[in-house]
Amino acid sequence: MARVHNWQIGREMPYWYAEARPKRQFAAIFDINKCIACQTCTLACKTTWTSGRGQEYMLWNNVETKPFGFYPLAWDVKALDLLGTQKWKGETYEGRTLFEAAREGERVLGFKPEPDDYAYPNVGEDDAVGRVDNGAFLQVPHAVWFFYLARICNHCTYPACLAACPRSAIYKRPEDGIVLVNQETCRGYQECVKACPYKKVFFNAEQGVSEKCVGCFPLIEQGEQPRCFQTCIGKIRNQGFISTPDQLREDNPLDYLVHIRKIALPLLPQLGLEPNVYYMPPLHAPMGFLRQMFGPRVDAAVTAYRNSREDRTLQALLALFGSTPKTIHRFKVLGDDVAGYDEKGDEIVRVPVREPVWIRPLKDPTHGGVRLNIT
Numbered sequence: 001m002a003r004v005h006n007w008q009i010g011r012e013m014p015y016w017y018a019e020a021r022p023k024r025q026f027a028a029i030f031d032i033n034k035c036i037a038c039q040t041c042t043l044a045c046k047t048t049w050t051s052g053r054g055q056e057y058m059l060w061n062n063v064e065t066k067p068f069g070f071y072p073l074a075w076d077v078k079a080l081d082l083l084g085t086q087k088w089k090g091e092t093y094e095g096r097t098l099f100e101a102a103r104e105g106e107r108v109l110g111f112k113p114e115p116d117d118y119a120y121p122n123v124g125e126d127d128a129v130g131r132v133d134n135g136a137f138l139q140v141p142h143a144v145w146f147f148y149l150a151r152i153c154n155h156c157t158y159p160a161c162l163a164a165c166p167r168s169a170i171y172k173r174p175e176d177g178i179v180l181v182n183q184e185t186c187r188g189y190q191e192c193v194k195a196c197p198y199k200k201v202f203f204n205a206e207q208g209v210s211e212k213c214v215g216c217f218p219l220i221e222q223g224e225q226p227r228c229f230q231t232c233i234g235k236i237r238n239q240g241f242i243s244t245p246d247q248l249r250e251d252n253p254l255d256y257l258v259h260i261r262k263i264a265l266p267l268l269p270q271l272g273l274e275p276n277v278y279y280m281p282p283l284h285a286p287m288g289f290l291r292q293m294f295g296p297r298v299d300a301a302v303t304a305y306r307n308s309r310e311d312r313t314l315q316a317l318l319a320l321f322g323s324t325p326k327t328i329h330r331f332k333v334l335g336d337d338v339a340g341y342d343e344k345g346d347e348i349v350r351v352p353v354r355e356p357v358w359i360r361p362l363k364d365p366t367h368g369g370v371r372l373n374i375t
């Protein structure tokens, strides 16, 4: 095995192939605090990519309620159980990654879900932790909690699916780091299904091959964000390209949020894949649960999010989420506005940093009616 550097766990680790980072890396940020589980993203993906035979059960994009929702069933519980004790020292992971914990003769420690595990994608939806007593009202901090976790393939820097494929049918595009399955060379051994801890590769029994999220690469090639981003009702998503911490660019929205403000974190970094979807953690869930999900930097991320009103640049960036179907490569705060630019440097969007709020007078003098200021 080669030795590679994984900045998310603060150290080197073994990987099946030598480190070969793409020219630029597809990445995304999801703000969990804004997701309403409307599943528009799920349907946008479903109707675009997986309406064919053998794809009926597949959800390349899914949204599950944590802690009791999973797709497939218990995917994260099983992966973490298999891995055993996970220990961090500061920001360095001292436990084993899935590559380090692989059994003799295997490349990745994994498991294959049972077909039935995919049968209930909405299991646990809106199930909260804690009891809601009769007559109770919402209190902060919440005594009762759950949150929505939207998930796509992470287009990992060190994909377990790619490492595990005995036919080298999975590849990472050098131009944007999107991870794809070559349908010509795949023979349906499903080693990738077993290896991906996020369970984002699916077996198509009709075609006899594995299939997965393609990052909407035809859109990416035209400078546009994927379908599940463009359609997101909650405006929780922003797609772009991320640099390694030593090569960050301050005016790149993803570099700023992940590396500078450190407000967006990878999901289960201890598994060792360097996933490239980053999450702004929910403010109201217990920190112990969040530390296991997002690693030791989650406390600082939650504090940064809480204080975002005091941080103009951060607030400006948050206003850009969901503001344009195009991929924003650079941003600039211009007085009360923030502008986003494409790869060539052309302005593609400009929005106010703070959305203006209009409160209408209670009485309508023209029509003589009384207004309700609710939406």
Ligand code: SF4
Pocket: 034, 035, 036, 037, 038, 039, 040, 041, 042, 063, 148, 150, 231, 232, 233, 234, 235, 236
């Ligand atoms: S469309 Fe956006 S808000 Fe709706 S479920 Fe998907 S990620 Fe959440």
Ligand code: SF4
Pocket: 152, 153, 154, 155, 156, 159, 160, 161, 162, 179, 195, 196, 197, 198, 199, 200, 201, 212, 273
């Ligand atoms: S999330 Fe899974 S399917 Fe996607 S690149 Fe990583 S290992 Fe492969």
